[in-house]
Amino acid sequence: AQTVTQSQPEMSVQEAETVTLSCTYDTSESNYYLFWYKQPPSRQMILVIRQEAYKQQNATENRFSVNFQKAAKSFSLKISDSQLGDTAMYFCAFMNNNAGNMLTFGGGTRLMVKP
Amino acid sequence: DSGVTQTPKHLITATGQRVTLRCSPRSGDLSVYWYQQSLDQGLQFLIQYYNGEERAKGNILERFSAQQFPDLHSELNLSSLELGDSALYFCASSVGGLAVTGELFFGEGSRLTVL
Numbered sequence: 219a220q221t222v223t224q225s226q227p228e229m230s231v232q233e234a235e236t237v238t239l240s241c242t243y244d245t246s247e248s249n250y251y252l253f254w255y256k257q258p259p260s261r262q263m264i265l266v267i268r269q270e271a272y273k274q275q276n277a278t279e280n281r282f283s284v285n286f287q288k289a290a291k292s293f294s295l296k297i298s299d300s301q302l303g304d305t306a307m308y309f310c311a312f313m314n315n316n317a318g319n320m321l322t323f324g325g326g327t328r329l330m331v332k333p
Numbered sequence: 334d335s336g337v338t339q340t341p342k343h344l345i346t347a348t349g350q351r352v353t354l355r356c357s358p359r360s361g362d363l364s365v366y367w368y369q370q371s372l373d374q375g376l377q378f379l380i381q382y383y384n385g386e387e388r389a390k391g392n393i394l395e396r397f398s399a400q401q402f403p404d405l406h407s408e409l410n411l412s413s414l415e416l417g418d419s420a421l422y423f424c425a426s427s428v429g430g431l432a433v434t435g436e437l438f439f440g441e442g443s444r445l446t447v448l
Contacts, residue, residue, distance in 0.1 A: 253436075261421060262335070263439035309376065320366070320389050321425075321437060323376035 220245045220312050224324035231300045232332050238285075239295045239327045241310030251313040252286065252293045253321070258306040266308070269293065297329075305331045336360065339424050339440035347448055351412040354443045358405055358426030364388070365407040366427075366437060367399055371420035382407055414447045421445075 221244045231237035243252070254266040269277045269286050276284050281301075285294045297304055310324040336359035346352055358365050367379040369392075378391035382401035393399075396414075401407045411418060421444050425437040 255439075261442050261444075263423065263425075265436060268436065320378050320381060320391065321368075322378065325375050 220247070220314060220322045222310050222312050222322050222324035224308075224310055224327050226327045227325070228328045228330070230330040230332055231297075233300055233302060235300055236296060236298045237300055237329065239297075239308050239310075239329065241293045241295070241324055243291050243293065243310070243312050243324075245291070245312065245314070247314050249315045251315065252284075253311040253313065254282070254284070254293075254295045255309045255311060255323075256304075256306045257309065257326075258303075263309075267295065300331045302331050302333060305329060335438040335440065337424060337426050337438050337440035339422075339443050341443055342441065343444045343446075345446045345448065346414060348414055348416060350414050350447075351410065352414065352445065354409040354411070354422050354424075354445075356407045356409070356424030356426075356440060358407070358424075359438050362426035362428055362438070363405065364427045365401055365405070366425040367393075367407070367409050368423040368425065369420050370423060370442070371417075374420075376423075379409070411445070416447050419445055419447045 223242045250271045252269045256264045256266045267279045267282050281298045283296045307326045309326045311321045338357040340355045363384045366381045369377045379393040380399050381389040385401050396412050399409045421442045423442045425439045
C-alpha cells in the first residue's frame with residue numbers, strides 16, 4: 219500500500235515571498251502520478267499541479283512548481299510570490315496508474331499567507 | 334466549478350439514522366469516487382465505481398454502501414450513524430478507470446453532522 223507523508227502541519231509566509239511545502243511518499247510502483255491539491259475555506263478541492271513519475275522534468279504552473287526527486291520519493295511544492303488567496307490547506311496525493319485512479323492523500327499542510 | 338454536483342451540501346441528523354448522499358459526475362466521466370474527510374482521519378478513500386460497477390474499495394465501513402446508476406450518478410448510503418461519522422464527504426469523478434490525465438474532479442462535498 220502507498221503512504222503519503224506531509225511533515226509540516228502548518229506553515230506561514232509573508233505575502234510576495236516564496237514558500238516550500240514538503241511531501242514524501244512510499245511505493246513499490248514505478249508508474250504513478252503525484253498531485254498537489256488546494257482546499258481553501260470554501261472546502262472545494264482544487265488541483266494545483268500534477269507530475270507524472272516517468273517525466274524527469276519538474277512540473278510548473280505559473281507561480282507553482284514542484285521538485286520531484288523520484289529516487290528519494292520526495293515531491294515538494296514551491297509557491298512563488300505568495301498571495302493572500304493562496305491561504306488554504308494543501309494536500310499532496312499519490313495515484314497508482316494500475317489501481318483505478320484511486321488517490322492516496324497526505325495529512326495536509328495548512329498554509330497561511332500574511333499581509 | 335468542477336462540474337461535479339453533490340447534494341445535500343449540509344445535513345444534520347441523529348445517531349442511529351440513515352442518510353443518502355448523492356453525486357452527479359462531470360458530463361462524460363464514467364468513474365465516481367467517494368472520499369471521507371474528518372479531522373482525525375484526514376482524507377480517506379471509501380469506494381470507486383466505474384460505469385456502474387464497483388472498481389476499488391478502501392476504508393469503507395460495513396454500515397456504508399454505495400452504488401452507481403445507469404445514468405452514472407452515484408449515491409452513498411450511510412446507516413446506523415454514529416457521532417464519529419460526522420465528516421465532509423467528497424465525490425470525485427474522472428474520465429475512466431485508467432484516465433489518461435490521471436486527474437480527479439471533486440465536488441464541493443456534503444457536510445454531515447451526527448448529533
